[in-house]
Amino acid sequence: MNAVVPLSTLLDARQVWRGRASEVPVGEQPTGWHALDAVLPAGGWPKAALSEILLPVDGVGELRLVLPTLARLTQGQRHVVIVSPPYAPCVAGWRQHGVDMRRVEIVAAAEKDVLWATEQCLRSGSCAAVLAWPHHADDRALRRLQVAAVTGQALALVFRDRSHLSNASPAALRLELEAPPRPQIWVRKCRGGAVSAQAIPLPRSVH
Amino acid sequence: MLVDGPVNARTIVSANETARAAGLHVGQRLSAAQALLSHFEAVPYDRESVGRWHRFLAAVAYRYSSEVSLLPHAVVLEVSKSMGLFGPWPRLESMLRADFTDLGFRHRMAAAPTANAAHVLTTVSDGQAVLSVDTLRNALQRVPIAKSQLPANAIAALPSMGIRTLGQVLALPRDGLRRRFGAELLASLDRLTGDLPSGLALYRPPDTFDLRIELLHEVENQSALIFPVRRMVDDLAAYLAGRDGGVQRFLLRLEHREGRFTDVPVGLLTPERDGALLFEFARGRLEHVTLPEPVLALRLSARDLPAFVPAGRDLFDERPANALPIEQLRERLRARLGDGAVYRLGSTQDPRPERAQREATHDEVPIEPHPRPTWLLPRPIPLRGGNPIILAGPERVETGWWDGGEVCRDYYVIETSLGQEAWAFCAPDEQTGWMIHGWFA
Numbered sequence: 001m002n003a004v005v006p007l008s009t010l011l012d013a014r015q016v017w018r019g020r021a022s023e024v025p026v027g028e029q030p031t032g033w034h035a036l037d038a039v040l041p042a043g044g045w046p047k048a049a050l051s052e053i054l055l056p057v058d059g060v061g062e063l064r065l066v067l068p069t070l071a072r073l074t075q076g077q078r079h080v081v082i083v084s085p086p087y088a089p090c091v092a093g094w095r096q097h098g099v100d101m102r103r104v105e106i107v108a109a110a111e112k113d114v115l116w117a118t119e120q121c122l123r124s125g126s127c128a129a130v131l132a133w134p135h136h137a138d139d140r141a142l143r144r145l146q147v148a149a150v151t152g153q154a155l156a157l158v159f160r161d162r163s164h165l166s167n168a169s170p171a172a173l174r175l176e177l178e179a180p181p182r183p184q185i186w187v188r189k190c191r192g193g194a195v196s197a198q199a200i201p202l203p204r205s206v207h
Numbered sequence: 208m209l210v211d212g213p214v215n216a217r218t219i220v221s222a223n224e225t226a227r228a229a230g231l232h233v234g235q236r237l238s239a240a241q242a243l244l245s246h247f248e249a250v251p252y253d254r255e256s257v258g259r260w261h262r263f264l265a266a267v268a269y270r271y272s273s274e275v276s277l278l279p280h281a282v283v284l285e286v287s288k289s290m291g292l293f294g295p296w297p298r299l300e301s302m303l304r305a306d307f308t309d310l311g312f313r314h315r316m317a318a319a320p321t322a323n324a325a326h327v328l329t330t331v332s333d334g335q336a337v338l339s340v341d342t343l344r345n346a347l348q349r350v351p352i353a354k355s356q357l358p359a360n361a362i363a364a365l366p367s368m369g370i371r372t373l374g375q376v377l378a379l380p381r382d383g384l385r386r387r388f389g390a391e392l393l394a395s396l397d398r399l400t401g402d403l404p405s406g407l408a409l410y411r412p413p414d415t416f417d418l419r420i421e422l423l424h425e426v427e428n429q430s431a432l433i434f435p436v437r438r439m440v441d442d443l444a445a446y447l448a449g450r451d452g453g454v455q456r457f458l459l460r461l462e463h464r465e466g467r468f469t470d471v472p473v474g475l476l477t478p479e480r481d482g483a484l485l486f487e488f489a490r491g492r493l494e495h496v497t498l499p500e501p502v503l504a505l506r507l508s509a510r511d512l513p514a515f516v517p518a519g520r521d522l523f524d525e526r527p528a529n530a531l532p533i534e535q536l537r538e539r540l541r542a543r544l545g546d547g548a549v550y551r552l553g554s555t556q557d558p559r560p561e562r563a564q565r566e567a568t569h570d571e572v573p574i575e576p577h578p579r580p581t582w583l584l585p586r587p588i589p590l591r592g593g594n595p596i597i598l599a600g601p602e603r604v605e606t607g608w609w610d611g612g613e614v615c616r617d618y619y620v621i622e623t624s625l626g627q628e629a630w631a632f633c634a635p636d637e638q639t640g641w642m643i644h645g646w647f648a
Contacts, residue, residue, distance in 0.1 A: 109544050
């Protein structure tokens, strides 16, 4: 038992399992925020997966966070669907961020149909990203969305209240937005990498 | 078997094989037939519906040729030009046959250099293809006079002169034929051989589609309607393909007793013509209908038939291979969530924020140089809390005095006491009484 076995031989023989997740494809869906991309293992949004964005209240910078992504996708002739947003998207403002509004579909769904509509859009494969504001989404519903996102190779961005943070979630990425006066983003969970211990500041819109 | 004629003197128009084996034949009196065979089903011959289906088949054939004509109990189409597109005759023939079989029609088909010759050949056998004028005479040689579609007086008289086939007629001296039967027979013969143009009127497809199916029994259950609807929508799709058009709106009318009916309108965002797609939408709408009483008949009418523009797909499309087209996704969502549930927003020329964006506009409006929020509130709300910090502004919006929606406001970008960035306005030059109109989210 005293014989010393070099670690490298064990590793080469693949007898030791190293607790590291499989490689994550890097840089396919950048968020457009360099500081955020730098701490995310995928270099941006996890590709074809569910990302959760947790908010203290609507209108604290959640659109600023995703608009660069929407601008990139719509300018690449891909469609983006917005399911039951809390307010009307302001066309002039979105266009100032570079979003091509001709490729943004807005779906007005009743409370009970939000998850159904979101899943249909994700599964269809014709949407590059689907943004949804579900009110009552449990673990099972989110798992369905995650599976649908994989099936349709789409980005699923779900906006929820931060009170859901304590509940487990199947999302590949969970971001929490902190309200002003210090608007910043906390990465609460990210698949395939360690969670960054520091918050990323979310700069104001430029005026 | 089909019967026709006045009630007291019905004659047989068509009989199936079993009936023919029992000695029944076309032209026989119904009373004579009843003496021969005790049990058979006599269905009245509906001239109107025969005519309608005849025209429907012409519409299907119109897909393959622009020159389609109607002959008695036949549809002829000019294929020599179509073969350049669809391939040689055997291939075109199998495509036509597949279409007719799918629609549930038994048929016989022949190809010949002239329309009338093709018509005659189908009456003799199925699947003959005579592709040159030289071989046409040979093919016509053995056609019996009774099936030659010549004028009736000639068909009656020629066999008694010992002339039984078309070949024999064609060999007779023309002068003699003209003396005996008049110029009409010679003209028919010339049209057969192609010496005289056929002079047929070309079929023009109608601009609306209207199809009615009477159900065999009263239907109280929606699911029992699915099959006939599928059949009707398939017919519509075949018609649209022939017309190279699409349908944007069609109406499914469920007819009840005593002239009452339930209408199920089906509207689409863009013209479509794919049978499976149209059926999915029709079924989606039908599922929402509650039947007030049993359904006796179905009627599908489409009056709005715009041109169909197939969606272009990029050669290097990034989407998954089995992706549902976005149009189909929108229709699926609309079918469940309501017609107005899926929309796009576009900018208008109006500077008033309430009217600066509207559904389904495609105006080319330059990008607004002044700051605009990302969320727009449906109606402005008063600002609560302490005094805000002004980050940008004012931007005066003063317009609309001509249409009653007069607006005179100074818009600012402000930071509320809670630190949120808002787009707010107040009365000109006042900077009090803030109303929030949007969030810079």
